[in-house]
Amino acid sequence: xxxxxxxxxxxxxxxxxxxxxxxxxxxxxxxxxxxxxxxxxxxxxxxxxxxxxxxxxxxxxxxxxxxxxxxxxxxxxxxxxxxxxxxxxxxxxxxxxxxxxxxxxxxxxxxxxxxxxxxxxxxxxxxxxxxxxxxxxxxxxxxxxxxxxxxxxxxxxxxxxxxxxxxxxxxxxxxxxxxxxxxxxxxxxxxxxxxxxxxxxxxxxxxxxxxxxxxxxxxxxxxxxxxxxxxxxxxxxxxxxxxxxxxxxxxxxxxxxxxxxxxxxxxxxxxxxxxxxxxxxxxxxxxxxxxxxxxxxxxxxxxxxxxxxxxxxxxxxxxxxxxxxxxxxxxxxxxxxxxxxxxxxxxxxxxxxxxxxxxxxxxxxxxxxxxxxxxxxxxxxxxxxxxxxxxxxxxxxxxxxxxxxxxxxxxxxxxxxxxxxxxxxxxxxxxxxxxxxxxxxxxxxxxxxxxxxxxxxxxxxxxxxxxxxxxxxxxxxxxxxxxxxxxxxxxxxxxxxxxxxxxxxxxxxxxxxxxxxxxxxxxxxxxxxxxxxxxxxxxxxxxxxxxxxxxxxxxxxxxxxxxxxxxxxxxxxxxxxxx
Amino acid sequence: xxxxxxxxxxxxxxxxxxxxxxxxxxxxxxxxxxxxxxxxxxxxxxxxxxxxxxxxxxxxxxxxxxxxxxxxxxxxxxxxxxxxxxxxxxxxxxxxxxxxxxxxxxxxxxxxxxxxxxxxxxxxxxxxxxxxxxxxxxxxxxxxxxxxxxxxxxxxxxxxxxxxxxxxxxxxxxxxxxxxxxxxxxxxxxxxxxxxxxxxxxxxxxxxxxxxxxxxxxxxxxxxxxxxxxxxxxxxxxxxxxxxxxxxxxxxxxxxxxxxxxxxxxxxxxxxxxxxxxxxxxxxxxxxxxxxxxxxxxxxxxxxxxxxxxxxxxxxxxxxxxxxxxxxxxxxxxxxxxxxxxxxxxxxxxxxxxxx
Numbered sequence: 001x002x003x004x005x006x007x008x009x010x011x012x013x014x015x016x017x018x019x020x021x022x023x024x025x026x027x028x029x030x031x032x033x034x035x036x037x038x039x040x041x042x043x044x045x046x047x048x049x050x051x052x053x054x055x056x057x058x059x060x061x062x063x064x065x066x067x068x069x070x071x072x073x074x075x076x077x078x079x080x081x082x083x084x085x086x087x088x089x090x091x092x093x094x095x096x097x098x099x100x101x102x103x104x105x106x107x108x109x110x111x112x113x114x115x116x117x118x119x120x121x122x123x124x125x126x127x128x129x130x131x132x133x134x135x136x137x138x139x140x141x142x143x144x145x146x147x148x149x150x151x152x153x154x155x156x157x158x159x160x161x162x163x164x165x166x167x168x169x170x171x172x173x174x175x176x177x178x179x180x181x182x183x184x185x186x187x188x189x190x191x192x193x194x195x196x197x198x199x200x201x202x203x204x205x206x207x208x209x210x211x212x213x214x215x216x217x218x219x220x221x222x223x224x225x226x227x228x229x230x231x232x233x234x235x236x237x238x239x240x241x242x243x244x245x246x247x248x249x250x251x252x253x254x255x256x257x258x259x260x261x262x263x264x265x266x267x268x269x270x271x272x273x274x275x276x277x278x279x280x281x282x283x284x285x286x287x288x289x290x291x292x293x294x295x296x297x298x299x300x301x302x303x304x305x306x307x308x309x310x311x312x313x314x315x316x317x318x319x320x321x322x323x324x325x326x327x328x329x330x331x332x333x334x335x336x337x338x339x340x341x342x343x344x345x346x347x348x349x350x351x352x353x354x355x356x357x358x359x360x361x362x363x364x365x366x367x368x369x370x371x372x373x374x375x376x377x378x379x380x381x382x383x384x385x386x387x388x389x390x391x392x393x394x395x396x397x398x399x400x401x402x403x404x405x406x407x408x409x410x411x412x413x414x415x416x417x418x419x420x421x422x423x424x425x426x427x428x429x430x431x432x433x434x435x436x437x438x439x440x441x442x443x444x445x446x447x448x449x450x451x452x453x454x455x456x457x458x459x460x461x462x463x464x465x466x467x468x469x470x471x472x473x474x475x476x477x478x479x480x481x482x483x484x485x486x487x488x489x490x491x492x493x494x495x496x497x498x499x500x501x502x503x504x505x506x507x508x509x510x511x512x513x514x515x516x517x518x519x520x521x522x523x524x525x526x527x528x529x530x531x532x533x534x535x536x537x538x539x540x541x542x543x544x545x546x547x548x549x550x551x552x553x554x555x556x557x558x559x560x561x562x563x564x565x566x567x568x569x570x571x572x573x574x575x576x577x578x579x
Numbered sequence: 580x581x582x583x584x585x586x587x588x589x590x591x592x593x594x595x596x597x598x599x600x601x602x603x604x605x606x607x608x609x610x611x612x613x614x615x616x617x618x619x620x621x622x623x624x625x626x627x628x629x630x631x632x633x634x635x636x637x638x639x640x641x642x643x644x645x646x647x648x649x650x651x652x653x654x655x656x657x658x659x660x661x662x663x664x665x666x667x668x669x670x671x672x673x674x675x676x677x678x679x680x681x682x683x684x685x686x687x688x689x690x691x692x693x694x695x696x697x698x699x700x701x702x703x704x705x706x707x708x709x710x711x712x713x714x715x716x717x718x719x720x721x722x723x724x725x726x727x728x729x730x731x732x733x734x735x736x737x738x739x740x741x742x743x744x745x746x747x748x749x750x751x752x753x754x755x756x757x758x759x760x761x762x763x764x765x766x767x768x769x770x771x772x773x774x775x776x777x778x779x780x781x782x783x784x785x786x787x788x789x790x791x792x793x794x795x796x797x798x799x800x801x802x803x804x805x806x807x808x809x810x811x812x813x814x815x816x817x818x819x820x821x822x823x824x825x826x827x828x829x830x831x832x833x834x835x836x837x838x839x840x841x842x843x844x845x846x847x848x849x850x851x852x853x854x855x856x857x858x859x860x861x862x863x864x865x866x867x868x869x870x871x872x873x874x875x876x877x878x879x880x881x882x883x884x885x886x887x888x889x890x891x892x893x894x895x896x897x898x899x900x901x902x903x904x905x906x907x908x909x910x911x912x913x914x915x916x917x918x919x920x921x922x923x924x925x926x927x928x929x930x931x932x933x934x935x
Contacts, residue, residue, distance in 0.1 A: 477669070477670045478672045478674060480672065484664055485689060486690040500674070
């Protein structure tokens with residue numbers, strides 16, 4: 001094949017443009033995506049075997065690794081992190097799985113508001129959920145504890161968020177909507193005939209569940225557990241907002257503390273990060289193994305299923321109550337307490353007296369705080385920028401992996417590079433990028449550009465997936481018809497592909513923008529005065545601020561986000577209709 | 580004119596390389612209708628897509644008119660958008676975000692041709708869709724989409740027209756109607772046409788020439804009549820009309836030859852001698868009243884299938900041997916009963932090339 005790709009000049013004909021366009025595109029993507037993903041991770045190894053700060057002639061030594069891993073402290077942090085992540089992953093899977101089962105396989109009324117679970121994480125960035133729960137369960141000023149004191153006269157706090165199980169509680173609520181969204185399609189795709197066959201054979205409900213349903217869903221469940229284990233392990237917000245004040249140090253906290261130490265110890269932070277990367281690689285390997293023979297469990301066929309729904313009967317009320325309670329826990333209560341506190345001068349249990357205290361001063365104070373305003377603007381600009389860039393890259397990668405027939409190995413490489421960040425904790429990217437651009441003579445450290453790089457890299461997997469699902473709907477003959485009609489590559493792209501895939505491209509842009517807006521795990525290592533971003537600023541405000549002003553601030557931001565989400569949704573839908 | 584010489588293409592299928600095209604060559608004369616016919620996977624669509632430039636052959640040469648569009652030796656590979664072709668796809672590939680008019684006008688627009696509006700309307704007139712110009716193409720029926728696809732393929736007056744199983748997504752009645760229309764359009768426009776199908780009926784009724792393909796090679800190229808009446812190969816004889824093939828030994832006889840086959844001694848009006856393959860079309864195996872005569876056999880009925888206008892019978896000599904298929908008009912016959920058949924000597928055809 002390669003010989004035909006070489007341009008041979010003839011008088012009348014030019015060689016195929018199409019082949020070389022794709023080849024150039026692929027080369028550009030290999031380089032750009034490779035540059036986004038590989039160096040920030042590779043430099044962690046460099047940092048671990050030196051003991052000199054960046055931008056200084058390196059001194060190579062094994063002391064850094066020795067110092068990092070010789071102490072008991074880091075191993076107990078790793079153990080606590082593992083315990084935290086395992087507990088969280090197990091809890092979200094049990095609750096999320098049960099909810100998915102209720103929605104998909106029973107006649108529960110929870111179905112009616114199942115979509116709200118999908119919306120909850122969009123409306124409630126994790127730093128806000130955690131903030132809300134601190135305001136609810138804080139030992140001194142948490143609303144639930146205040147209500148217990150004022151209404152029922154209980155002196156000590158009934159529940160204290162600042163504990164290991166408090167962390168697991170918030171961590172679970174934070175990932176519950178995602179777990180539900182992850183498992184819902186699995187339940188939907190499962191062929192009910194398989195269960196009905198067991199029942200016809202004489203198996204009861206529990207026997208069917210144990211012998212048929214769970215074994216069939218096993219690859220999905222194990223795979224989801226591993227994913228949520230990695231997510232919880234890499235999460236930084238709960239360990240910082242709750243763990244740090246409670247003096248419960250997790251592994252991610254240790255990385256952050258090493259970085260935050262004065263002078264900052266990036267070598268130790270890198271050495272710690274390496275272990276994280278190792279755990280991630282092992283987890284991905286385990287994930288691949290678990291889902292390897294998922295095809296053996298393929299349960300969907302061409303037939304359209306109308307699953308027979310299990311009648312709940314008198315359990316209806318229980319299931320509806322459960323749905324409402326869960327919705328209150330993941331969004332309703334934290335939302336309420338944030339808005340309530342936004343209007344109060346200091347934390348208060350709701351009472352007639354407190355209503356008289358309501359004030360708008362917090363809003364004025366928040367609006368006066370320059371970094372707060374800057375952070376919102378920065379996050380919006382960076383979110384939109386990352387959304388556009390990630391979507392362009394994601395769409396091109398998705399298109400090539402669907403259409404390019406040659407160089408499949410390279411296409412697969414780009415695809416794997418682009419989806420790798422799915423399993424790599426954001427904070428690892430933060431540490432790596434900070435190192436990289438302190439070493440390289442590219443002056444973007446401390447600017448918005450480094451945050452943009454981080455956001456694009458972290459969210460690229462989502463962009464690729466959304467674009468892939470959109471583009472795979474397009475029959476290749478639609479583009480081939482364009483080529484035959486005489487349209488060149490660019491014309492086909494702009495007049496056919498782009499127009500037909502517009503709804504999913506807009507969805508990808510919006511999704512990445514919203515996720516980037518709340519990103520904190522990488523940002524916390526990359527922001528500087530002047531380049532504050534929203535989620536990191538919320539973390540900072542908890543450290544040394546007034547929780548009522550913070551509430552007013554996040555209330556305004558949530559309102560802004562909701563409006564923007566609605567507007568974008570309208571625009572996207574209009575594009576979707578006309579296309 | 581389309582000229583294809585020694586075109587080869589291989590695909591990676593897991594570890595082994597599969598020949599999709601194995602040194603194929605043919606010429607489609609200007610203004611004629613040439614059909615590639617074969618079972619699925621025989622390489623016919625790949626060949627068409629190589630002519631279109633949608634696939635790149637590993638070797639060979641392709642000219643459209645006097646223009647070389649592909650040559651592995653000279654390093655020429657013109658992209659599809661510069662080959663001046665029109666093509667109708669199996670899925671029609673009507674762009675759902677454009678109206679009928681916009682779909683058909685697209686080739687004129689991107690090729691920067693003048694008189695876009697007039698030519699587009701003229702093309703829509705040809706396929707009888709002028710009144711639907713402003714409809715969104717996705718709201719059309721299968722037959723209408725087919726017409727839009729055809730109008731779009733001819734609007735820019737291409738040098739050649741490529742049709743990739745265009746009728747396979749239509750139901751039987753509509754397929755019949757479109758087939759007749761396609762032939763009429765061809766007679767009117769006289770575009771050099773390359774057509775791909777697995778349906779022998781379409782191939783026979785549309786084509787000037789048919790190439791029967793198997794495993795990436797041409798088995799036989801001939802006019803529809805020649806291919807039907809006097810195929811040279813077993814594959815072509817069986818693929819078109821499902822003929823009964825019998826191997827045998829021929830001897831000269833007065834008025835033709837007699838052939839000793841597994842089904843007894845068959846008399847034929849054709850001249851042959853030595854080892855040969857003969858074939859008999861099922862519709863030429865007729866039921867007759869019991870009695871003696873040349874090419875008359877008393878057989879056991881081993882199977883029957885009602886087909887509507889005809890009945891398919893499977894017959895075997897009482898003492899065993901090969902199964903002979905007959906297609907005839909008759910009522911239901913008693914299962915396992917005995918029947919007498921006759922094959923007229925002029926219907927016992929001799930394959931010239933036998934097995935290949």
